[in-house]
Amino acid sequence: MSMNPSQPAQPxxxxxxxxxxxxxxxxxxxxxxxxxxxxDVGHIGKSVQIRxxxxxSEDLYLDGAIExxxxxxxxxxxIGPNGKIKASITARDLVVHxxxxxxxxxxxxxxxxxxxxxxxxxxTKRIVIEDGAFFKGAIDIKEKDAKEESRKPMAAAAxxxxxxxxxxxSGTGAAGYSASxxxxxxxxxxx
Amino acid sequence: xxxFRGADSSQPKSQESAQPAPRTKRTCIGLGExxxxxxxxxxxxxKCVLDLGPTSPTNIALLTELDARVxxxxxxxxxxxxxxxxxxxxxxxxxxSAKFFAENLDYPEGQFDAILFWDVADYLPEPLVKPLVERxxxxxxxxxxxxxxxxxxxxxxxxxxxxxxxVQKDILELEPVQGFQLQRIFNNRHIENLFKDFASRxxxxxxxxxxxxxxxx
Numbered sequence: 559m560s561m562n563p564s565q566p567a568q569p570x571x572x573x574x575x576x577x578x579x580x581x582x583x584x585x586x587x588x589x590x591x592x593x594x595x596x597x598d599v600g601h602i603g604k605s606v607q608i609r610x611x612x613x614x615s616e617d618l619y620l621d622g623a624i625e626x627x628x629x630x631x632x633x634x635x636x637i638g639p640n641g642k643i644k645a646s647i648t649a650r651d652l653v654v655h656x657x658x659x660x661x662x663x664x665x666x667x668x669x670x671x672x673x674x675x676x677x678x679x680x681x682t683k684r685i686v687i688e689d690g691a692f693f694k695g696a697i698d699i700k701e702k703d704a705k706e707e708s709r710k711p712m713a714a715a716a717x718x719x720x721x722x723x724x725x726x727x728s729g730t731g732a733a734g735y736s737a738s739x740x741x742x743x744x745x746x747x748x749x
Numbered sequence: 750x751x752x753f754r755g756a757d758s759s760q761p762k763s764q765e766s767a768q769p770a771p772r773t774k775r776t777c778i779g780l781g782e783x784x785x786x787x788x789x790x791x792x793x794x795x796k797c798v799l800d801l802g803p804t805s806p807t808n809i810a811l812l813t814e815l816d817a818r819v820x821x822x823x824x825x826x827x828x829x830x831x832x833x834x835x836x837x838x839x840x841x842x843x844x845x846s847a848k849f850f851a852e853n854l855d856y857p858e859g860q861f862d863a864i865l866f867w868d869v870a871d872y873l874p875e876p877l878v879k880p881l882v883e884r885x886x887x888x889x890x891x892x893x894x895x896x897x898x899x900x901x902x903x904x905x906x907x908x909x910x911x912x913x914x915x916v917q918k919d920i921l922e923l924e925p926v927q928g929f930q931l932q933r934i935f936n937n938r939h940i941e942n943l944f945k946d947f948a949s950r951x952x953x954x955x956x957x958x959x960x961x962x963x964x965x966x
């Protein structure tokens with residue numbers, strides 16, 4: 559099964575009908591779980607069950623059950639708290655509140671929220687895991703592209719002096735902690 | 750080996766309390782050495798690190814910052830799954846280690862450069878301990894490191910299982926996890942025997958009566 563929830567009917571000659579935009583596309587904010595019905599976000603409710611291949615060209619909020627593959631290559635996917643996914647997932651950004659069994663590839667960012675269970679390997683550029691999230695698998699942080707690398711020194715300078723505590727969600731960029739007194743004592747025995 | 754309260758593994762125990770327990774910090778010499786073993790020196794391949802404790806965002810953040818590939822398997826949590834329990838001839842219920850290992854820690858030999866075992870062995874059901882150590886040894890690369898913690902007798906039978914967050918290369922933050930009971934106390938001889946196939950073992954004793962052991966395959 560192939561599903562593309564709200565793709566409008568295309569005119570016979572897309573080149574003639576759709577002139578190239580002269581201004582850059584506006585920044586698309588990642589949809590929030592609390593706002594699943596946002597106009598430009600597709601929605602699959604908790605009673606929906608899909609088996610097969612799910613592809614799309616818009617952001618998607620998914621609260622149902624899916625078995626197969628999910629491909630939203632350049633778009634965001636939010637798995638709601640009732641979501642039960644047994645599929646390999648490809649998306650730009652992924653936020654998981656529910657249960658996912660399968661490998662995840664994200665070109666942007668993955669967020670595992672505290673209620674979530676993810677069993678599978680994750681390959682992404684950035685990951686945020688909240689305390690309480692259950693994760694079983696491997697995490698591979700992909701190399702940042704050259705554009706981001708060039709921005710890194712500026713970002714590092716901007717974050718100098720940042721002192722992370724034990725916040726509920728820690729990104730890979732978080733660093734700098736304060737240490738307390740040491741209960742560690744003597745060296746017992748060595749070989 | 751000393752046992753506490755008969756360890757009935759059939760009872761589901763992993764229910765965390767609603768109130769988050771306070772975290773404590775400790776400096777770990779063994780962890781410092783472990784982390785130094787991970788520092789890459791222009792190596793092409795990413796190092797693979799297996800964390801056997803409950804998922805820690807802090808550990809994942811720190812290890813991925815070191816350009817390591819992080820694997821996470823909460824072995825103790827998995828061992829509580831009732832689907833692994835089988836009834837014995839005497840009527841008691843025990844975990845089926847063959848079934849457990851068919852579905853967990855299924856990695857090729859020599860996959861990992863380092864393994865964080867934490868204090869899992871002290872809380873694990875007895876049938877899993879020896880096969881688990883054998884499997885971990887096989888999964889480690891030659892000269893790979895394994896870091897394990899063991900409670901000493903003085904730590905007490907009520908010692909809580911902890912989630913270990915690596916906040917600095919030699920500093921841990923311990924977050925108590927409710928619902929697991931200490932099953933046994935290993936002394937130095939037990940540890941030597943259990944990890945006898947490793948090339949070397951280094952022991953460090955903390956003032957909090959936790960014995961850190963850094964094993965090298």
